[in-house]
Amino acid sequence: xxxxxxxxxxxxxxxxxxxxxxxxxxxxxxxxxxxxxxxxxxxxxxxxxxxxxxxxxxxxxxxxxxxxxxxxxxxxxxxxxxxxxxxxxxxxxxxxxxxxxxxxxxxxx
Numbered sequence: 001x002x003x004x005x006x007x008x009x010x011x012x013x014x015x016x017x018x019x020x021x022x023x024x025x026x027x028x029x030x031x032x033x034x035x036x037x038x039x040x041x042x043x044x045x046x047x048x049x050x051x052x053x054x055x056x057x058x059x060x061x062x063x064x065x066x067x068x069x070x071x072x073x074x075x076x077x078x079x080x081x082x083x084x085x086x087x088x089x090x091x092x093x094x095x096x097x098x099x100x101x102x103x104x105x106x107x108x109x
Contacts, residue, residue, distance in 0.1 A: 019082050020081050
């Protein structure tokens, strides 16, 4: 998780919303686009997930499925903690260093 968190500042500054779900482990990746299509699966968008871990993601072009998935995402976000740029920059130095070190290994994780 530290390697992933090392990218948070850049993502947040680009306008991405980040919510950390604290009710357990969610490995699924869920995306909706324009309420028309969606992606659901376990794969990260990297070569390791696709080639080494044999993970998969389904692309579905169906507005009803996209809407249903969007409601699921909203429920997860409602039960999650929203991360802000301020949260990222107010972390202790030891954590920032740990995340920076973990980032070096991100391609392998």
